[in-house]
Amino acid sequence: MTNSESAGPATTPRTRAKARHILDNYYIGPARDRNVLEVWGYTERFTYSPGDRVALQVSTTAATWDLEIGRDGATYHPVLQETDLPGVHQETPPDCSVRGCDWAATYEFTIPKDWNEGGYLVTLRAERDGDVVEEHHLFLLRREADRPAAPYVLVCATGTWLAYNCWGGSNHYEGITGPERNAFSPVVSTQRPWTRGFCKLPEGAPRAVPDVTHVPGGMVRYPYMEWAYAYGYSKKYASAGWASYERHFARWAEAQGYEFDFATQHDLEADPDLLSRHACAVFVGHDEYWSANMRRAVDRFTENGGRVARFAGNFLWQTRIENAGRTQVCYKYIATQDPLVGTDQEHLVTAAWEVAPVNWPGAQTFGANGLKGMYAGLGRCTGQGSNGFTVYRPQHWAFEGTQLGYGDQLGASSRIFGYEVDGVDCRMEDGLPFATGADGADPALEILAMGLATNVEPDHGTWGETVYIGSADAAFKALSLFGEITPETLDRSTRGNGVIVSWKRGKGEVFTAGTCEWVMGLARHDWQVERITSNVLDRFGAEW
Structure with missing residues (x-):
């Protein structure tokens, strides 16, 4: 808009x-309160290729968190799952929406050669005292440069994604x-x-x-x-x-x-x-x-x-x-x-x-x-x-x-x-x-x-x-x-x-x-x- x-x-x-x-005043972002159960994460880049190293920057107030990554194609297909990863609560700057969160990497993995190109949904789950929260991230996987290119390329509108992303306040x-x-x-x-x-x-x-x-x-x-x-x-x-x-x-x-x-x-x-x-x-x-x-x-x-x-x-x-x-x-x-x-x-x-x-x-x-x-x-x-x-x-x-x-x-x-x-x-x-x-x-x-x-x-x-x-x-x-x-x-x-x-x-x-x-x-x-x-x-x- x-x-x-x-x-x-206009009213x-x-x-x-x-x-x-x-x-206009609904806020989505870090609570900045360790008593609030939350889990959030992002990657440094939007796009990766097989063989690339991916670092997830995750902050949670839970003691542990679970991870699932799946290819979000014609059907959803999980490709990586981890449980009971150690939770780390990371400080988030007040202007994180402008200057970034500057979180440390808390989980890293190398993308296997057999993962197919497409959108990969990252699911983060955390639990405490019976309460469960689930948040999501996404990255795109491009085919390796030495493979023949596909006839078509879908170019995702990340410029507009960023413009509307209200996480952190603005x-x-x-x-x-x-x-x-x-x-x-x-x-x-x-x-x-x-x-x-x-x-x-x-x-x-x-x-x-x-x-x-x-x-x-x-x-x-x-x-x-x-x-x-x-x-x-x-x-x-x-x-x-x-x-x-x-x-x-x-x-x-x-x-x-x-x-x-x-x-x-x-x-x-x-x-x-x-x-x-x-x-x-x-x-x-x-x-x-x-x-x-x-x-x-x-x-x-x-x-x-x-x-x-x-x-x-x-x-x-x-x-x-x-x-x-x-x-x-x-x-x-x-x-x-x-x-x-x-x-x-x-x-x-x-x-x-x-x-x-x-x-x-x-x-x-x-x-x-x-x-x-x-x-x-x-x-x-x-x-x-x-x-x-x-x-x-x-x-x-x-x-x-x-x-x-x-x-x-x-x-x-x-x-x-x-x-x-x-x-x-x-x-x-x-x-x-x-x-x-x-x-x-x-x-x-x-x-x-x-x-x-x-x-x-x-x-x-x-x-x-x-x-x-x-x-x-x-x-x-x-x-x-x-x-x-x-x-x-x-x-x-x-x-x-x-x-x-x-x-x-x-x-x-x-x-x-x-x-x-x-x-x-x-x-x-x-x-x-x-x-x-x-x-x-x-x-x-x-x-x-």
């Missing part, structure tokens, strides 16, 4: 104080590090545990897009936040993390027989040529935050003949990766405070891609961008929409075998359209949408399907109701794109769209389904969404 979460939810005066407490949305209680931190650390819900979720945990359409006259609801507070999970679980997004795609792809390697956006930062070893790079879920180096790696790959399949939404912010990959920086709405402003490196200022001094429209990489899209199906934001795409060009190769026609709804039953979507500036001609190019998109790209989105959540004055999004995002968009906030620019900034686009770029090709929730079409076995996904993967991996 964007501005509304950093500024606090009426009668509910403001209570709503801010309910929505992230790129809210926190304990600013002068106000809910001020966000422009600096976050990789050296800390993931917040509860990023690595593992119970079956049935609500999505940001609810399973039912908002009923007119009823009070607006946010089921995922209600569930998170009821069960002790981070309210950010539905916005980022392996469990909500990449896991669904990885399980589906493996079950369908596709051969994937795994990487992170941070791997692209460290190894700009990583994608060249594959035919197709895949991005899924919510990939809001990217560094310039990550983005350049994708651009270079596509221009040189690579294929990009992006089933993800909300491409919006430039970040910087510093401190040898341990720190992520994004000043966002206060980008004028970025230290690079006014320097010869100010093109790396951490603002929205379309905003000066960055001036690098997101649509030039993926064919769509966050500022032209935004919210759908979240609260009252198009809360009575279909949560599917309207099909405009059913004859396109991506729709082969789907039985979709002009005007049909794609993915409405599985609710794939939302909660944040990417759009494109377009015009309608003879009932078909065409990219204007005004937002940096190539006018030659094809808009295959589209839905409506908004940057404003309407407030109908229902007594006791909290409107979460409000109008702060529209104001930010107006100031960013038009230089001022006036009734006219604010009105122009309320409307957006989400698109599916196909685009031949350089020697390569890009397919973008600009929505966070595409993975729900796969998890819920929507056969038309599955067929389109297979059509894209089959075409983009055919020459491998």
Whole structure:
């Protein structure tokens, strides 16, 4: 999400104080009290290869703790188990979310050569006087460099995982590090545990897009936040993390027989040529935050003949990766405070891609961008929409075998359209949408399907109701794109769209389904969404 979460939810005066407490002040992190039973852990890196040494930094108030590591693929398969490991309680700095925990390694192991690539769930359990706690971590395993690469690589959105990780008190949305209680931190650390819900979720945990359409006259609801507070999970679980997004795609792809390697956006930062070893790079879920180096790696790959399949939404912010990959920086709405402003490196200022001094429209990489899209199906934001795409060009190769026609709804039953979507500036001609190019998109790209989105959540004055999004995002968009906030620019900034686009770029090709929730079409076995996904993967991996 964007501005509304950093500024606090928009409310009426009668509910403001209570709503801010309910929505924004749930803390997940170290208790800093030895009387509280807890166990937390993290690894220095996100990604490893067979033969690498892994050090787990674990802190617990229990005398002993148990460990299980398992490959989280089409089925979960335990590969390492330990019991009664000696517990160590480690001091945690107050600003650990910014500078890291700096815990010592408490358990180390070497990854065996026979472990397969994929996501590996780390389960930590501790017990005391009959009480049991369980927390989770995750790392990715890449195949060895001397093995032939897979045709596809799934690049996990670790930039966005970090931005939403609230463990320890702050992230790129809210926190304990600013002068106000809910001020966000422009600096976050990789050296800390993931917040509860990023690595593992119970079956049935609500999505940001609810399973039912908002009923007119009823009070607006946010089921995922209600569930998170009821069960002790981070309210950010539905916005980022392996469990909500990449896991669904990885399980589906493996079950369908596709051969994937795994990487992170941070791997692209460290190894700009990583994608060249594959035919197709895949991005899924919510990939809001990217560094310039990550983005350049994708651009270079596509221009040189690579294929990009992006089933993800909300491409919006430039970040910087510093401190040898341990720190992520994004000043966002206060980008004028970025230290690079006014320097010869100010093109790396951490603002929205379309905003000066960055001036690098997101649509030039993926064919769509966050500022032209935004919210759908979240609260009252198009809360009575279909949560599917309207099909405009059913004859396109991506729709082969789907039985979709002009005007049909794609993915409405599985609710794939939302909660944040990417759009494109377009015009309608003879009932078909065409990219204007005004937002940096190539006018030659094809808009295959589209839905409506908004940057404003309407407030109908229902007594006791909290409107979460409000109008702060529209104001930010107006100031960013038009230089001022006036009734006219604010009105122009309320409307957006989400698109599916196909685009031949350089020697390569890009397919973008600009929505966070595409993975729900796969998890819920929507056969038309599955067929389109297979059509894209089959075409983009055919020459491998």
